[in-house]
Structures are given as structure tokens and as C-alpha cells.
Amino acid sequence: MTEPRTTEPRPIASWLTDMDGVLMHEGVPIPGADAFIKKLRDSGKPFLVLTNNSMYTARDLHARLNRIGIEVPVENIWTSALATARFVASQRPNGTAYVIGEAGLTTALHETGYILSDVDPDFVILGETRTYSFEALTKAIRLINNGARFIATNPDNTGPSTEGVLPATGSVAALITKATGKEPYFVGKPNPLMMRTGLNAIGAHSESSAMIGDRMDTDVLAGLEAGMTTFLVLTGLTTEAELDRFPFRPTQVVDSIADLVDLV
DSSP, rough: OOOOOOOOOOOOOEEEEESSSSEEEEEEOOOHHHHHHHHHHHHOOOOEEESSSSSSSSSHHHHHHHHHOOOOOOOGGEEEEHHHHHHHHHSTOOEEEEESSSSHHHHHHHHOOOEEEEOOEEEEEEEESSOHHHHHHHHHHHHHTTTEEEEEEEEOOOEEOTTTTTHHHHHHHHHHHHHHHHEEOOOOOTTTHHHHHHHTTTOOOGGEEEEEEEEEIIIIHHHHHHTTTTEEESSSSOGGGGGSSSOOOOOOEEGGGGGGGOOO
């Protein structure tokens, strides 16, 4: 009888990590985050810092991280806005879109050659904003009813703030879906498309890459479906007590990103 084979841990050649809940929490750096990023930069390994939040440009996020002592180059930041812009540009190059969102999304679309228009656009693209207006939502609903394709940057229903949770893109998308009967295509996590386009951007392969996140339903699920090694940190939204609620597991659970510095 043959002995059962044991699987050797896969060497990790490149890293993807979520930002909120992993590197920082409500604007405060998580201990070990600066050391982890510094070791990544010194190692020369490809890496990306990811966020489902589409409000900010990579340059904005670089500045925010830099202010709290975490030095991430602009080219190592990957947002759902960038992934969305790349996706629609691959589907309909130099197309048109009606956009509800902030500079992170509109800038990314402009950089791919997209024209922002409310006249018979190819897409209605919904992103994160703190100023959703009734008029803008009404226009989006009418354009979708007239044939525009509905895209949303990410499916998060809520986002954090110092005052409590805020309605996020997924909640507003549900309102538009209720009014139109049309479901959006969500580009951000847990869609593995965001991971794969990010990996392509740094020339990495999923089989030798790892994803670090604080949410089972987005970060770990996206990494799992993209074929990556996954690490769940307990410094964000998912607690250890909640793990058994999910029908899938991360490769490893650690207290914080500080526990992963020696793996780089």
C-alpha cells in the first residue's frame, strides 16, 4: 500500500494584501505593517496593496499611507476603481460611461481613454461616494432601463467610519437593481477578476502568490478562487469565532500582519 503524499507548502514569490484592517485601522497603522512593507520592498518581490474602496486614486492612498509611516509606491497600489477601468476598457475600448463616484474612479476611467457622458453611454458605473444624489441615481436608473450596461466597483454593503457603519456601493447597487431589475457586474473582491488583473499588472502568478486579508467573505474568498495561498489576519472585521460560519478556510489564520514578516 502506498503512503499518502504530503503537500509541501508552496513558496511565496509575490504578495497581495488588503489595506483597511490589515495595514491600518481607521487611519492608525497596525503594528508590524511598516516592517512587513519595508521587508517586501527590500526583498524585491512583486507586491500590491489592494482596496475595494474606489473613492481614492493610487496617489491619494500613497499619501495617506505615507503619513502614517507606511511607504507604498504608487505603482504598488491596486484599487477596485483601477480594476473596473481596466475591465471596461477591455470590453469596449474608448467607450463612454455615466459614473457615480469620486476621483479615484473618474481618473482611472479617463486614463484608459474613456469619455464620461450621460448621453446613451455604454456603461453606468457605480462606485463609492459620500454624496449620492437622488438626481444622479434617477439618471442612472433611466440610462440602465434604456440599455446601458450596469457595472459596480465592489459589492461591499457597508463601510466603516468613526461614527459607525456607512452604506456602501453594494447597498446603493441594490436600490438601482430594485428599480431596474438589472443586477450589476461587480468587479472588486471577491471577484477573482480583481486579483487576476492585479497579478497581471505586476507579472505574478497565482500559484506562487499569497493574499492577506481581514475578511473571509471578500479577501480570503477572492484569493481562494484565484488559486492563491490565503492568510486571514484577526485585526479587522472577521473574528476567530466567526470562522466556522464559512464553508471555506484560509490557508492560515494569524493574529496580525506582524506574524507574516518572517515569511517574506
